[in-house]
Amino acid sequence: MEEEGEKRTVCVTGAGGYVGSWLVKLLLSKDFIVHGTVRDPSDGKNAHLQKLEKASDNLQLFKADMLNYDDVASAIAGCEGVFHVASPVISTKVPDPEVQIIAPAVTGTLNVLKACSEANVKRVVVVSSTAAVIMNPNWPQDKVKDEDCWSDKEHCRKIENWYFLSKTLAESEALEYAEKHGLDVVTVCPCMIIGPSLQSTVNASTLFVSNLLKEGRESLENKAWHLVDVRDVADALLLVYEKPEATGRYICAPYCIKTCDMVDMLKSIYPNHSYPKNFVEVEDDAGMSSEKLQMLGWTCRTLKESLMDSFEYYVDAGLLNKDY
Numbered sequence: 001m002e003e004e005g006e007k008r009t010v011c012v013t014g015a016g017g018y019v020g021s022w023l024v025k026l027l028l029s030k031d032f033i034v035h036g037t038v039r040d041p042s043d044g045k046n047a048h049l050q051k052l053e054k055a056s057d058n059l060q061l062f063k064a065d066m067l068n069y070d071d072v073a074s075a076i077a078g079c080e081g082v083f084h085v086a087s088p089v090i091s092t093k094v095p096d097p098e099v100q101i102i103a104p105a106v107t108g109t110l111n112v113l114k115a116c117s118e119a120n121v122k123r124v125v126v127v128s129s130t131a132a133v134i135m136n137p138n139w140p141q142d143k144v145k146d147e148d149c150w151s152d153k154e155h156c157r158k159i160e161n162w163y164f165l166s167k168t169l170a171e172s173e174a175l176e177y178a179e180k181h182g183l184d185v186v187t188v189c190p191c192m193i194i195g196p197s198l199q200s201t202v203n204a205s206t207l208f209v210s211n212l213l214k215e216g217r218e219s220l221e222n223k224a225w226h227l228v229d230v231r232d233v234a235d236a237l238l239l240v241y242e243k244p245e246a247t248g249r250y251i252c253a254p255y256c257i258k259t260c261d262m263v264d265m266l267k268s269i270y271p272n273h274s275y276p277k278n279f280v281e282v283e284d285d286a287g288m289s290s291e292k293l294q295m296l297g298w299t300c301r302t303l304k305e306s307l308m309d310s311f312e313y314y315v316d317a318g319l320l321n322k323d324y
């Protein structure tokens with residue numbers, strides 16, 4: 001694709017977020033020119049982007065709400081590839097989930113794909129989630145989930161899990177759009193993402209995992225957590241973009257650890273923190289496999305390294321204090 005000396009231009013939607021920021025950093029380090037979309041370029045929460053290495057020369061920020069087609073199309077024009085990362089990550093109750101969660105995820109994705117068709121983009125990588133994989137009551141409990149497993153939309157609606165529904169609808173519509181319009185779309189489904197953050201704001205998964213480890217917690221469910229490092233997610237996104245043979249969806253969920261094992265691991269390295277003491281046993285299913293992504297050549301850091309970097313970031317950010 002690349003001609004000698006010519007830089008390649010790609011777009012990253014949701015560039016200022018947790019995953020988006022690490023992806024922009026990775027792409028800049030590989031000499032891509034990056035069109036990054038943010039909703040408000042003048043907001044201080046996006047200031048970290050301009051401080052990334054090579055950003056002054058190779059990063060251009062575009063103001064874009066995913067619901068505004070013209071915004072999205074302006075950012076994508078002239079790009080050979082697009083990484084669609086932006087989507088609302090909201091796990092709390094909201095007054096109007098259709099407007100606040102579903103529409104930005106689904107209509108936002110369709111706007112991105114239409115703009116990609118219009119701009120003759122060569123490949124689109126859509127960030128989905130294992131939220132679009134795991135909520136399937138018909139999948140046998142003892143069978144490892146793979147890319148054939150889809151969350152059941154009606155079930156998500158029934159239990160009012162709007163985030164899971166939004167990711168399932170957005171990913172399935174993206175793959176349908178690809179089929180119908182001949183656009184090259186690859187999706188990646190990461191599990192709960194951990195690891196340090198480049199931005200000053202705290203994203204939902206960081207808040208969730210740090211909350212498990214907060215000072216003064218008495219008891220926790222001994223659940224199995226599927227975890228992946230944010231830097232390894234960025235690598236996976238670039239890998240599926242670059243490998244011509246990549247196709248369809250890819251689960252990105254390399255590790256599974258029980259709460260008490262995670263606490264034991266951290267306790268042996270950081271003994272002075274006050275950890276939860278009691279663990280309530282719960283039932284877990286057979287988990288999921290990232291084999292398809294690994295077969296494509298994806299490797300990731302050890303869980304210990306990711307947990308250590310996460311823990312140190314949570315401490316530095318004050319997230320483990322009782323009253324945060």
Ligand SMILES: NC(=O)c1ccc[n+]([C@@H]2O[C@H](COP(=O)([O-])OP(=O)(O)OC[C@H]3O[C@@H](n4cnc5c(N)ncnc54)[C@H](OP(=O)(O)O)[C@@H]3O)[C@@H](O)[C@H]2O)c1
Binds near residue numbers: 085088190203
């Ligand atoms: N973190 C995880 O554990 C995890 C796991 C699996 C998949 N994912 C997926 O990874 C992607 C990034 O999530 P994240 O963890 O990095 O969370 P994040 O930091 O909250 O990033 C979400 C990004 O989406 C943008 N966004 C939301 N609605 C938008 C809209 N209508 N128009 C334009 N931008 C919009 C946000 O922009 P603002 O800053 O302006 O709000 C933000 O940049 C999402 O697709 C999420 O579903 C995350």
